[in-house]
Every structure is written in structure tokens, then in C-alpha cells.
Amino acid sequence: MSRISVFSAPFLLGFDAFEERVDRLAKSADGYPPYNIERTVLPDGTEKFLVSIAVAGFAANELEVMAEDNQIMVRGRQKDEPGKEYLHRGIAARQFQRSFLLADGMIVKDATLGHGMLVVALERPQALKVARRVEIRSL
Structure with missing residues (x-):
């Protein structure tokens, strides 16, 4: 059975990949790590965005930011240090992956x-x- 979506309208051409990305983002949306997105509009109309992600406990070499195919993928991988003995462990070494879809x-x-x-x-x-005007050719 085929699924009906907003992007299946006949006047929306070439949005198949966009719909797939939105589906992928919706499936991977958990609340960790928390983040903020700020937007600033400059006088010349340029928009600037800051995506701030709370990654306390992660070192720079445990984080990866990839920009590819109109999206940003942020990954964090921490490793447990062998030989450490915890009397209490309230801060987990947790991996995460968070994606943000970007406009053209x-x-x-x-x-x-x-x-x-x-x-x-x-x-x-x-x-x-x-x-631009598109010329109409006769066959």
C-alpha cells in the first residue's frame, strides 16, 4: 500500500529525496543531547544561524560534524576508560547522533x-x- 504525503502532490516535482530526509530525521529524533538554534538577520538580508548542542564531557576528538547532502550530522562517541572504578555513576558515557536538514x-x-x-x-x-523567459519551440 502506498503512502500519501504532502510531497506526492502532482505540482511538487523533484522533492522525493527531501521527503526521504524528513522521514529519516523524524525517526532519529530523541531528546539527547539538547540543543538551541539561534537566527540573526543582517541588514543585507543574510541570515546567520547558530546550532548550539550541549556536549558536556565530550572532547573535540570524540565529536564529529559532517555536512553532506543538505544536512548536518553531528556524532558523539565516548569510550569507557578501563580500570576506572565508580562509587557512583550519574553521568553516562553515551553515544549520540543528531541530524539537521538544511535548505538549499x-x-x-x-x-x-x-x-x-x-x-x-x-x-x-x-x-x-x-x-527568465522560456522560449517555446515548435516541433
Whole structure:
């Protein structure tokens, strides 16, 4: 049985991959680690975004930020240190993977780690409005 979605409308052409990404993001949406997204609009119309992810306890070499195919994938992998004996363990060494879907034209500028926060900076320059006449050919 086929599934009906918003993207199956006949006037939405070429959105198949976008729908697949949205489905993948919805399946992987748990609450860890928590994050914030800030947006700033500059006077020239450029939008800047900061994605701040709480990664306390992770070192830079235990984190990975990948920008590929209109999405950002952030992974964290901590390893238990053998030989450590805990009297109480309230902070778990936990792996995570969090994805953010990006609109066309978004640019991943950089990622910084400080004070337990991983901050990924994004930018979307103001898009130029382009209209052109398409000539109709006779066969």
C-alpha cells in the first residue's frame, strides 16, 4: 500500500529525496543531547544561524560534524576508560547522533567547542530573485 504525503502532490516535482530526509530525521529524533538554534538577520538580508548542542564531557576528538547532502550530522562517541572504578555513576558515557536538514543555499561556516557546548555556525546569503523567459519551440 502506498503512502500519501504532502510531497506526492502532482505540482511538487523533484522533492522525493527531501521527503526521504524528513522521514529519516523524524525517526532519529530523541531528546539527547539538547540543543538551541539561534537566527540573526543582517541588514543585507543574510541570515546567520547558530546550532548550539550541549556536549558536556565530550572532547573535540570524540565529536564529529559532517555536512553532506543538505544536512548536518553531528556524532558523539565516548569510550569507557578501563580500570576506572565508580562509587557512583550519574553521568553516562553515551553515544549520540543528531541530524539537521538544511535548505538549499545554506553554508556551514565552522564548528567550535567550548564550555561544554558545540556550536555550528551556518549562513544563508540572501538569494537573488531570478526570472527568465522560456522560449517555446515548435516541433
